[in-house]
Amino acid sequence: MTTNSTTQTTAPAALWVNLGYQDAPAALDFLTAAFGFEETARYTEEGTDKIVHAELRWPGGGGVMLGSAGAGELGVPPGVGCVYIVLETADDVDALFTRAARAGATTVRSPRDEDYGNHDFVVQDPEGVYWSFGTYAGQ
Numbered sequence: 001m002t003t004n005s006t007t008q009t010t011a012p013a014a015l016w017v018n019l020g021y022q023d024a025p026a027a028l029d030f031l032t033a034a035f036g037f038e039e040t041a042r043y044t045e046e047g048t049d050k051i052v053h054a055e056l057r058w059p060g061g062g063g064v065m066l067g068s069a070g071a072g073e074l075g076v077p078p079g080v081g082c083v084y085i086v087l088e089t090a091d092d093v094d095a096l097f098t099r100a101a102r103a104g105a106t107t108v109r110s111p112r113d114e115d116y117g118n119h120d121f122v123v124q125d126p127e128g129v130y131w132s133f134g135t136y137a138g139q
Helices: 024-035 090-102
Strands: 002-005 016-021 038-044 051-057 063-068 082-086 106-113 119-124 130-134
Touching: 016 024, 024 038, 024 051, 024 063, 024 090, 090 106, 090 119, 090 130
Parallel strands: 016 063, 082 130
Antiparallel strands: 002 038, 038 051, 051 063, 106 119, 119 130
C-alpha cells in the first residue's frame, strides 16, 4: 500500500462522513478546490491510483473519509450521500456557493433563506453526492 499523509492541524474529529467515488483522485481535487477541504491522508493500492482510504479535514472541525469504488471505504457505492456543513454567516454561505460553482459543482438549490432561520445552498459534486452548506447549527 502506498501512503501519503500530512500532519494533522486540528483537534481529532468526533464525526466523519464516509463516501465512495468511481474516480476518488478527481473527487479529492474537486472537494479541496470547490469547498476548501484540506487533504490529510491518501493511501493507494500498490501500483495503481485507486484510493483505498483518504481523509479530508474541514477547517471548522470534522472530516470526510473516501475511497475508490471497490478499493475500500466499507463498500459505499459511488454517488450516494448528502452532507450538510454549518458555516458561520450568510456571507460565508454565499461566498462558498460562488467558489463551488466556479469549481464545477452542479447547483441543486441556490443560496436562500429558510423559514426556520437557515441560509443555505445545495450542490452536487461531479459523481452526484449532494453537498449542503448553511448557517443552521441545530437546536
